[in-house]
Every structure is written in C-alpha cells, then in structure tokens.
Amino acid sequence: MSAPVKISLPDGSVREMPAGSTPADVAAAIGPGLAKAALAARVDYGAGSELVDLSRPFAGDAQLALVTSRDEADALELARHDFAHVLAEAVQALFPGTQITFGPSTDDGFYYDFDPDARPFTEEDLPEIEAEMRRIIAADKPIRREVVGRDELIAKWRSVGEAFKAEWAGELPEDEELTVYWSGEDWYDMCRGPHLPSTGKLDPAAFKLTRVSGAYWRGDQKNAMLSRIYGTGWLNKKQLDTHLHRLEEAAKRDHRKLGQEMDLFHLQSEAHGSVFWHPKGYLIWRALEAYMRRAIDTAGYKEVKTPQVMDARQWEQSGHWGKYRENMFVIPDEVPNTEDDGPVISGEAEWMALKPMNCPAHVLIFRQGIKSYRDLPLRLYENGCCHRNEPHGALHGLMRVRQFTQDDAHIFCREDQIVEEARAFCALADRIYNDFGFTYAVKLALRPDQRFGADADWDKAEAELREAVVRAGMATDDYGWEELPGEGAFYAPKLEWHLTDAIGRTWQVGTLQSDRVLPERLDASYIAEDGDKHRPVMLHRAIFGSYERFIGILIEHFAGKLPVWLAPVQAVVATIVSDADDYARDVVRQLEAAGIRVEADLRNEKINYKVREHSLKKVPHMLVLGKREAEEGTVALRSMGAEHQKVMPLAEAIAMLRAEATPPDLRLP
C-alpha cells in the first residue's frame, strides 16, 4: 500500500488523501457544490502546473487548483476541445463510414476534420449535426481516459477503417503514452486530453456550428482534402450571443460592403483582383500618397519611378524567376499575330514580365554611374505598382489583389549604417502609425529553412535588426516585441509591424528586410574610403505595405468613419428650404476656398432625408442651412458622432473644419 499524498490547495491548506486519490475526490471532500462545479484540475508536482482530468490519480504530493467555469481561459479551452469531440461523435453517428482525423480548439471555438464516406459536408447538414450534438450533451455521457498500447491502438483503428488515425498513431513519438478518451461506452477518440468529466458539463446552448470548408490532411496541399466543420463554442449562451453580435458588428465594417455603400471602389470579373478606384476612393488614396510623400521627403528619401515590364532575364538574375515565376504575369516580347486565324503569339519570343516587386529596378538605378561611400545611405522610394498572379482562391477585396501599389523604398547603405537606418525607420513607422491611430507590435522574423546566403551573414543581419529595435527603445512588451523563427524571407530576415485595429484584429503591414543577397546577385557596388569596391546592404522597407490593403484596413478600422483629413467628402452643405440656396452656394464657395472637400445638397428634400443619407455615407460634418442661418450668417453644424448640432458663425465653422481637415503631420504642435 503506497503512502497517502499531501495535496496543497490555493488557500494554503493541505489535505492528506489516500494513495490513488484524484482531484475529483478532493473536490468531493471539500463539498458537493465544488464537486459539481469542478471541470478539471491544475496539478503541480513542482515542475509547473498542468491541466489534467478530474479523474486522473495524483502521482505524489502536489499543489492542486480545481478548475471551474470561473477559470475562464482553462474552462473555455476544455469546453471547446470537448465540443470538437462531441461534434466528431455526432457526425459518426449520423454519417457512418466517416473517418475522423483532428479536432482542436480555436480562438473562438473549435473545428473537426473528417474524411466523409460519400460526399463532403455542406451547411445544410449543420442543423442536424447540432441536434445530434445536443442529444449527446443531454445524455451526459461520462468521459473516461484510457491508456492503450500503441500497436493495439493502431490495429484497432485499422480494423474499423480509420486510416488517418492509424497513420497518426504510428507517428506519435515512441516515448509518448497513447491515450483514448471514451464518451460513454460506445465512442472514443485518440487524444492527449484533458477533458471534462462528462458531456453534460457542456452548455448545449453555448455553441453553434458556423461553416464547412475543405482542409488538407495535416495542412499539406499534396495530401487528401478533408471536410472541415467549424463551430464557435463558449461556456454559456450569453457568451455565445455576445460573440455572434461581435461577428455581426465586424461584418458591418467589411471594407467591401462599405466600399460599395460609400462609392469608393469596385471590383469586377473582367479585371478580377485589380481595383477600379472611384473618385471618392481615389481621394483617400491621394490623401495617403500626399501624406507619405511629405514623410519620405523629410526623412531623406528620393522618389523614383521604374518600368512596369522588364526582360525575364532580369528576373532570372534576381532569383525571382526560379522561385516565384508561377505568380508572375509573363508577356511575350513580340508583335501579336493580327491575322484572323493562327495563334495570337508564336510561343518562340523571349519573355518579359510585369514587375512583381520594385527591388531589382531600384538596384538598376543604383548601378547607374559609380557610387561613392559618400553617396550612402541612398534611399530610393517608389509608389511602386506591382502585379502578382495570386492563386485565385486567395483574392479578397482590397486585402489581397493582383495589382497593387507599394509604398516601397530601398535603402542602400554601408555595413556601419544598417543599425542606424533601421532604427530611424522604426521611429518613422512609429510616427506614421500613431498618426493613423493604430497601436502595433514589432516582430523579428528569422531565417527560414530554405534560404540564400551564408549562415554567418544571417547571424549578422538578425543581430543588426535586433539591435536597431533595441536602440529605438521598442524591444519591449509594450511594443509587442517578439522573434519569429523560420518566418523570414528567403533572402533576408525581416522586421514586421503588426497593427491592431479598433476591434482587436491584427494586420501585418510594415516591413524592413536587411538584404545582402540581391546586391550580390545584381552586382551593386560602391567605392569605399579605401578605394576598393564594396557591396552595399539593401534595406527593403514599407510602412503602408500597399495602398490598396492599407485603405482596406483603414475602412475597417474606422468602420467607414474616416478622420476628416482622409474623408473623401469632408462636409455637406444641406439646405432646409430653397430660400437658403444662395447662401448655401456662398458657404460652399468659402469652404472650397479654405481647402475643404465639400458638397452641396440643395435638393428639394426634407432635412431628415438629407441627414439620413449623408450619415449613411459617413460624411463627417453637415452644415445645415435654413432661413435663420441665411439671415444671420451662421451655420448649424451637425457632426458625425455628436448628439446635438451647434449653431455658429460661418467663419468659426470654417476655422474648425480647416483645423480638422489638416493632416496630422501638418498640424502645429
């Protein structure tokens, strides 16, 4: 008989329990309420706490914290994982012959990947599956952990036709104990656990199956396409409803929807993946472009413009032809056949390609003439229009397009200038993101498995970028500082700027890559103080990333209610009666003279109608003019988000709008 175990509880008390006791026993010993509420246990044998099943016997003296629904993070994780298992059980009950694979929890719920017997699942199957899940939850089936032998388990999976499970079981590490979790006595899944004590601990009203999709087995395109069912899962109905409400709110700020409602841009199949910018959308673009030009001018960049189409040999030399050709638009360098019959192109011409990036062209500019060390750093900026033939399934509104314009620059510098240039860029990016009201995280993406260049160069490049962030004072938790192994580009490590938007989503936009490969491949050099040729280092950098995507992010971040300096229409002058028309025209003229983007609405409509319409279009300010205003030379200013209008003299309104319409970088401190 083993010795009893000493279990310390969070309140400091210690309980002595017989050998073989479990967290469930401790909970029961403390009280029936806790026994009922307990979902799992955090047990610490001195090497850090671990989440385990309530029914898992203690291995020795331990610290114990019982997990209940009040321990939200742990409880959600357990619930979501169990929802996934219940989903799998339900699907196998309803669709015999379906193979099970994986089913993890996600940020808001869970999914499970199946290999269906007959056809992939569709959204029409979801209500039936949900109903079956609720039956399994209502049955309150006990969940039991069982340790099984590897060979026995593999044989078992094989015998019931579960090829994916058998494959996976065979590949788990040799020293790992394999476990299955039983749901009642009639269904089990291989799983590391932990799980809730029974299916009845789940709230049947706290989940919803949301969608189906395809997913590759083990995430690899070469493998079988499985059928994935997604769900969102919570601890109670209130949490679920809150989440569903959040999703609705997020859908309302979808830039594709707002782009249409606000008449900013459109996409159509004849040019899928390329944007038709409407006048109002392009005003946003132009405001950004003007802002960025001021920023780079003062930061010592030189703006350039480079060819859209270049000979394929140039792309071979840069290395892109070999690695990224499948995503490039190639063009035969010949006159197309103009006869009615016969192929348009001969197939024998040399290839050219639309530029997928600006870097090689900037190197070609650098290579013109002889560069001295005195010329460095040379910062070449381009609003670079690039084309990439993206996989069609990847296209998404403004966020992923086939033609886009980068705020792209390449800083050619000496080795000893890298850290300072990178530091200065961190400061520039910080200023710009602040101007747009974004918070952000800085991350360093380290060398990938497949890469160009010597390891020693990678060591150096990574250390330099790290040092630059330290000197910028941003290698701290406040700036979300983090290193990401394996995430770098094939030619360089990169710093990444991840913005957080108004509803907490993150968007990677900014980047800085320290590149020694491309200058070498394209033979860029400068004459140093010693009179010899040296290779410059090339820092690739962008702050918006692309104008298209950044505008998409801005639309979603502000839910269409752009700050006045970016709003395509900054004010509408709307009349209540036609007697005010002449005054309104005068007001519009004065606003225009003050540089305000203003529209007049003199239509014979009720003021309610006008207010509604311009509010829906997210115009920041309305100047409402009736008889009174016309007589007094005032305006009634109705501003988006304000509860009441403010009546003020016209001059005052103009001064106010003018101040608000001033871009943040031009405001007086």
Add this chain to the structure above:
RNA sequence: GCCGCUUUAGCUCAGUCGGUAGAGCACAUCAUUCGUAAUGAUGGGGUCACAGGUUCGAAUCCUGUAAGCGGCACCA
C-alpha cells in the same frame, strides 16, 4: 490551385411543381418648401453570369466555364 456554397434590375433580395419575371431602395417626372436618420403619386428599367444539353417549353433540371463568398494551401 483545392473543398463547399452562390450568381435574377444600379443595390438588397423574392420567384412554389419546368409554363417567357417581382418587391423595397435607387433613378426620372410631378406635387410638396418642410429644422436634424426615409413626404406622396406616377413612370422607366432585366438575353435571370456565360456556353452547351434535356424538354413542346428552362431563371428553375443536367454538364462545362467564369467570377464572387467561406475556408484550406499560398503570400518574394
């Protein structure tokens, strides 16, 4: 590219069992001159994504193509 779904008026959508299309908004005209989120009436507007097929007859059923949507994979 892969899996599933979708495609009807400028927009949002309805259209039953296969019998040549309908609403609201928008637009035009007329009336209304009104004080902060929809004034009323009248009118015009559609090769039902495209190409084939089945059928006496196709928006509807079948096949293919394209684009869009949700994911997966990809994202220099």
